[in-house]
Amino acid sequence: SQELEQSPQSLIVQEGKNLTINCTSSKTLYGLYWYKQKYGEGLIFLMMLQKGGEEKSHEKITAKLDEKKQQSSLHITASQPSHAGIYLCGADGNKLVFGAGTILRVKS
């Protein structure tokens, strides 16, 4: 079964700083999805990447897919307190599987 490993597990950044979260798959990625979750709440779908080399942006969040490395990265530019939360990557194997999540805290 497909497994997704996220790094780092948690991250504390100063407001205004950039950061990157990585997601590595144990199998070939045919699509990679990023979600954000506020603690104890539902998931919010951020973006979907389906092609090698694809890069998508949503506001100050950019995600890239490197098919060869079976990896995706999520980059946040000029972080703000509103970016705080748990970021999960997901992949569609036989079912939707998630990485363990990266907890992001942004210090004002």
Add this chain to the structure above:
Amino acid sequence: DTEVTQTPKHLVMGMTNKKSLKCEQHMGHRAMYWYKQKAKKPPELMFVYSYEKLSINESVPSRFSPECPNSSLLNLHLHALQPEDSALYLCASSHLNRATEAFFGQGTRLTVV
């Protein structure tokens, strides 16, 4: 309306109780899902309904009983739960075969005492 509404938001129940979690969406999605999420863990799929029929049961114990009375509603009936069943239960919906683009509800925080 792009919301998935779950009720209640919080639930505390004893091990001998029977309770139900409810989920509602009005986006015309014909796939609905129940996920269980333990603290500091990612969500784990429990059940999938497609066209109001159970299509996937991820070997969930029978003390969890899902029901899809119509295309907008999804219930999860709970009976004789154990304390280890305490978790955040998330409902989601999507167009068919689009689980990765699902809309999630806010979840029900369940505590079994």
